[in-house]
Amino acid sequence: MTMTETIASRLPNPQQLVPELGAIGGAMFKAVGNGAIPQATISLVQLRAGQLVGSTYLTVLHTGNLRRAGESDERVTAVASWRDAPYFTGAERAALALVEAVLTPNPDGERVPDELYAEASAHYDDKALATLAMAIGQVGFFTALALIGKPLPGVAPAEQWRAAE
Template identity: 75%
Template structure:
């Protein structure tokens, strides 16, 4: 079993700088990294991508998150494990990534709820965290890297030049 593509970083070396910049953007200290990890796990679940779900689950485990919190991300609305700030962040990722039957995806009430917990810089960081995970979504869907494997193992070998 192997991915469909070789490592995109080998195919498009400019992606390294972009990846570094995206990680620096979301690690600016305005939002706890745990919150970003929870959001990105939920994003992987919403888009139904095993690679992203396993990747972000592993990151949360390495950060010391409990199995209860990790597991409950899929049903966060009625789970007792999340702070109000984390709930607002999870609601934002769902609003952005899921169509709304009621029109606007991020209504004023949701924005106001998030703004109770996050300042403008943090709200922009939350938006970039959603953008970060969705930036890699096409590579995860098209390239189909192998879940739970190291970067060297998850991509098929590039043909010899």
């Protein structure tokens, strides 16, 4: 594809195809936004998830969300290399380690070992850990649509999907 060709998503808007998606997505956003985890942490985790699954759409979406929320460029760009970046709190580091553990296969054993769970639980209570798991699951739920349907990154939601035929 050349730069002069029109770029379009592979699928039309999934919500037009499966109207129930709106209710499911809304319920997920409500559950994740319950206040148990700071929104900045959720967005950092979801940005890292987008990077890990190799989705430009999700990476651009969550980068934009963080920037609109006032996060510094240093924090946003350092998510990909968070382990050696000085910009994250201990709680944010535990959350980033969890998303990496959940989304990265571990041929040597359990993805979320007891040590990582203990580190995360030192920063988060049970409700917050469940919320963090749902935030990771939320981006996971939309990953398949992002990778298969390829919505256009960085444009208004109404323009992300080609029109239904």
